[in-house]
Amino acid sequence: TQLLEQSPQFLSIQEGENLTVYCNSSSVFSSLQWYRQEPGEGPVLLVTVVTGGEVKKLKRLTFQFGDARKDSSLHITAAQPGDTGLYLCAVRGGGGTSYGKLTFGQGTILTVHP
């Protein structure tokens, strides 16, 4: 059983459409991160959310942390081909001293067609 479940696994949309990606768990987290990974490259951090109910915006991307800190969503408005990539959510490993270890969801592959 995955600690973090991402949905959908695949998303193929046309330029200009809106979309939402979800990251769900039955566990409570102190913080959650979203990464984007482009083909042939390593993941790059987009945002860290730490407070239940928190909303953060990064240009056309809106990130929300659930009130209970068990889930998160990423909403993209007016998607562009440059948004194409793998979107990953991640949380710090369990235990009191995690040393920054991350556990990742399985990812959502987004393709935006011109």
Place this chain on the structure above:
Amino acid sequence: NAGVTQTPKFQVLKTGQSMTLQCAQDMNHNSMYWYRQDPGMGLRLIYYSASEGTTDKGEVPNGYNVSRLNKREFSLRLESAAPSQTSVYFCASRFGGLETQYFGPGTRLLVL
């Protein structure tokens, strides 16, 4: 600054061969990590090093060993490669106390 660098970029091995994946960072980060990425599985932690001189197992350590050579370098060794180790391997680093991990470009490994 180059950030996190990994060598080689690609490698093909035969079952039973050994190899070492190299990782270096020039950001003076304390912590370093090795992950593997397989389709539909996200990234899974193999080993990590919280600081120079320490290493510890992650989620999937079997078949791997690591060395934290100095503060900059963290290598991953496959002693006897198996087809199940075909994957993309990523190294990452983090400055202690901060959330952000910085990833290298990855090494694509195929074991035949």
